[in-house]
Every structure is written in structure tokens, then in C-alpha cells.
Amino acid sequence: MIQVQLNKPIIEIASSAGWCFGVERIVEMAEKLLAQRAPDEPVYCLGELIHNPQEVARLRAKGMVFVKSHEELPPLEPGQRRKVLIRAHGVAPSVKKILREKGYEIFDGTCPLVTIPHRFAREIVEQGYRLVIMGDREHPEIQGILGEVEGLNARVDVIPGPEAIEALQIKASDRVGLISQTTHPFEKFAQLVGEVLKHALEVKAYNTICQATFDRQDAIRELAQRCDLVIVIGGRNSSNTCRLAEIASQYTVCYHIEDVSELKGAWLQGKRRIGISAGASTPTRCIEEVKTAIEHLSGCL
């Protein structure tokens, strides 16, 4: 059977997609530091600035040196000044202390919205609740929160979502405080809170999911329901991008790509309405590139 595509597909970008306030802010900080540096002066960044390989490559070309941890930072000569940028995800207080002791000048780009769960985590523990964090244990944001409550002698658990609730071994008399990684889906958090409440007498929960995440997730949910294909753009190590792909997949066919080079024409065949969304670390330029490529591949132009 020969399939003839009579209509050009409609291409829609989600009403909320791509760079958020925290990412814009940190990229601006990085650009400023790079613009001001002396010709031979490296500007260090602890971890990848944002979870977007193209953007990281662009900044590396301008003189930014990315190190995986503070241990990779070279010891400074007496009187030598070096700048280190802390990215939007934040770090544990102990890391900042080490940087200071090593003599580095700290530029703290932690997103103000990421510092909110830090404060609540501490409050929860100090008020005598068990702390449950919904998030990825290895994610820098969660590592930062864990560092915040380190040594406070409380039970702290990190779980990916409600499906892992058994690991918490909640007792009826437990008082449980919950927070979420800022980029996790709200529905999973609400479900987790409900599940915990089923077992524990008292539950205290802070909605620490940031508004930008919330808006992006709402937008892709709405978009995915009326598309027969959704393309999500963003780093594969970007937690918030992975969540977007996860949500879209619940409603339609979804592909998660890092940039336009991964797009395949075969995916577009027979599709009538194609949605595009992108994670918080994806520049608008990348979204436009993908849109243009889809138009070309599907014969719109």
C-alpha cells in the first residue's frame, strides 16, 4: 500500500519550553566572568554548567574549564586568585567551605529556587520529622540538600517516586516531612505524599517543584494529548528533560534528542500534528533548529 501524505503536518512548540530563569541567570554569569578574565586566566566551573553538551562546548571554547569536583581544582600559589563558578544546581555547604579554604573566589550561581528545598530540608529535620526527598540521589541538587542536613542525626531517604515507597518502611507513628527535586513531576510528588499519609499519622510536605518546571510539564501534557508525535530536546543527563519525555510518552509517541542532528525523517512519516518541547538547559536556538528541520523533512518548505 502506498501512503500518500495529503496534508503538511502542523508543528507546535509547547507554550512553555526551554531556558528558565535560573539557566539564563547562570549563563549570563558565565559570560560575564569569561568576558572579564585576563587572557591566560582560566575560569573554573564545578560540574557542567548546564545539562546541554552544545552549550558546554561553546563556553569551553571561550575559556571555561569544567572540573568534575573540587578535587580536580589545582592548588593555588600564594597570592594567586582564581574564580570558580557554582552552577544553578547548587552544592553542599561543605563544598563551599573547601573552595574557600583552597583560596578560590566563589561565584555562586545556585538558582534561588534550588535553595528553597535546602531551607525546608533543614526545617523538617530540626522539627523532628523524618525527611523524605523525591529525586535522583546522584543529581547535584539532591547532593546539595543531603549536604545541608548532614550530621543532623535524622533519618533521611531519597526515593525516585511513589513506586519505591516500601523502602521507607513507614510506621504509623512516623512524622514525615517531604520535599521534591525542583524538576520532578508534581503528580508523582502528590501521589507520594498521599501514599506516605496512608501509612504515617502526620505528613508535612513542601511544594518545592519550581514554577518553570511546573509550567513546562503542564504545557507538554496539554500538547502531547493532541499530537501524534512529540520531540523533546535536551541533554540526556538533564533530569527535567527526561521528565518531559516521560510525561509526553504517557500520551503519544515521543523521542528525546540532544540536538537537531539526532532527528530522523522516518519518525515524521504520516504524522499530522508534531509537538516540540525542550528542557530548561536547551537554548531557544536549538528549538528553532529542530522546528526548521522538521519542516524540511516533512516537506513543508
Add this chain to the structure above:
Amino acid sequence: MIQVQLNKPIIEIASSAGWCFGVERIVEMAEKLLAQRAPDEPVYCLGELIHNPQEVARLRAKGMVFVKSHEELPPLEPGQRRKVLIRAHGVAPSVKKILREKGYEIFDGTCPLVTIPHRFAREIVEQGYRLVIMGDREHPEIQGILGEVEGLNARVDVIPGPEAIEALQIKASDRVGLISQTTHPFEKFAQLVGEVLKHALEVKAYNTICQATFDRQDAIRELAQRCDLVIVIGGRNSSNTCRLAEIASQYTVCYHIEDVSELKGAWLQGKRRIGISAGASTPTRCIEEVKTAIEHLSGCL
């Protein structure tokens, strides 16, 4: 088409159904007071002792006098002693004060599990949270809680469930404390907590749904899924019985009856598995009567 019923239906009583600890306790208290009374001495009860008309009639015949409110209690002569029973649902502290001032001897049968939300309601308000109670505003249990926080100068709302959340007008900066009527469905409460968390920064919730309610609701949910008919027995003014019927109706055909006299043979036609459950105020005797009647009507005997 003539339908021939080849098999007798299987009749199953829910694994948790009927009288709970609080009801057993209050009925025992009532029986004891009636047994000890002088021949001409009335024993008063504030409101219907339990939401079961047959049981109320039985106790009335033994000499219990039911009054709708403290205003109906006759003023006492100097030196005259009269007993008044407070039922399992509890009352507001102000009501107890009035009874004492009127000279009545109080027998407090408030279910210990009903006093828990009283304590938490006060705690929530004293800690500066808005209080949201999921329940029926007119239910004596809720009236008792409202009395507990009266004059504490806090915003207090009573809503039937998550569907009424708009009435709360929650702002992002709100700190919201939630409790539930002890007999309401847990799923609705968990959903409400999640909905509130969507709008408010901080949510504190106490699981005040009593274990007996929880068990009965779990049992009828499980039972209803494998039955093609469920009969729920209990007073039409019994909140917990109405909730059981509501849950069963989500899965199968369900009739809510007050006693065996309301059972109709036509309901049973062609049914292969019939479930029975009963509210907290329904004596075991009533459950057995309904089971026997179903057996007769469906030709089991």
C-alpha cells in the same frame, strides 16, 4: 428470552463490616446507664446514640430519652440529678460547659479516635496554619471540631472533598493544615492534600481517618470488584455507611438499605456473587438477617 439461573449466588460478607470499637463502647455505656437507673429516672442522650434507627428504637424502649440539643434538656430542680450521655461523635467543649452549668452529670462516650482530630485541629491553628477539614459541615463530629477551634482567630474551612477546592481560594504563600472526618474515604483525603499542595507552598496533613473506617473501606473496595451486586446496610444519616455505598458504586451495582425490610428480590435476579457490608452503627444481627433473606430470595435454601 427466558433466563434460567443455573447456579445459586455466592454471598460474601466484607472482611471488615459493621460495629466498630467506638460504637460497641458507647452502646455498652448506654446499656449500663439504663440498667442502673431508678424506675422513673430518664437517661438523656444528646442526639441519636448511633446512626441506626432500629438500635435507637431499642434503647428508647428501655428508657433512653433522645434530645436533639442541650436546649431540649429540662432545667433541673435544686438537688435533682440527671445523667446525660454524649455519643461517640463527640461535642464542642462549649456544649459540655453548658451541660455542667445546667447541673447534668455527663457521661462522655466520645470515641477516643474522634478526639484525635480535635487535638490536631487545635495544633494546626496554634501553629499558624489555615485549617481545612474534609467532612460534612453538619455532622456532629465536625461541629465538635469547629467548637474546639472557635475563637482562635484562624481561617477554618470545611469542604466535602477535593471537588470543592476552589472554595478555599488558596494562595501560593498559604500554609495549610488538613484533617479529615474520621469516617471519610482516604483516597479523597489524599487527593485533596495533593490538590492543596498544587497551590500552596506548605501543607501539613494528619491522617485522622480511623483504622476501622479504613479497613471497612478497603474491604468493600476489594469485595465490590468481584461482585455483581453489593448491599450496604446502615442508617441513611450514617456518614460512614454512605461512604461505603459510594465506594462500592464505583465498581458494581450497589443498594444502600437501612434494614432487611428494604431488600428487594428483583435486585438479586441473575446475580452470581453478592457482597454485603455494613456501617459502623449496624449491629451484626442486622447483617445476618440480610444474608439469610438473600439466601431465601435467591433460592439458596
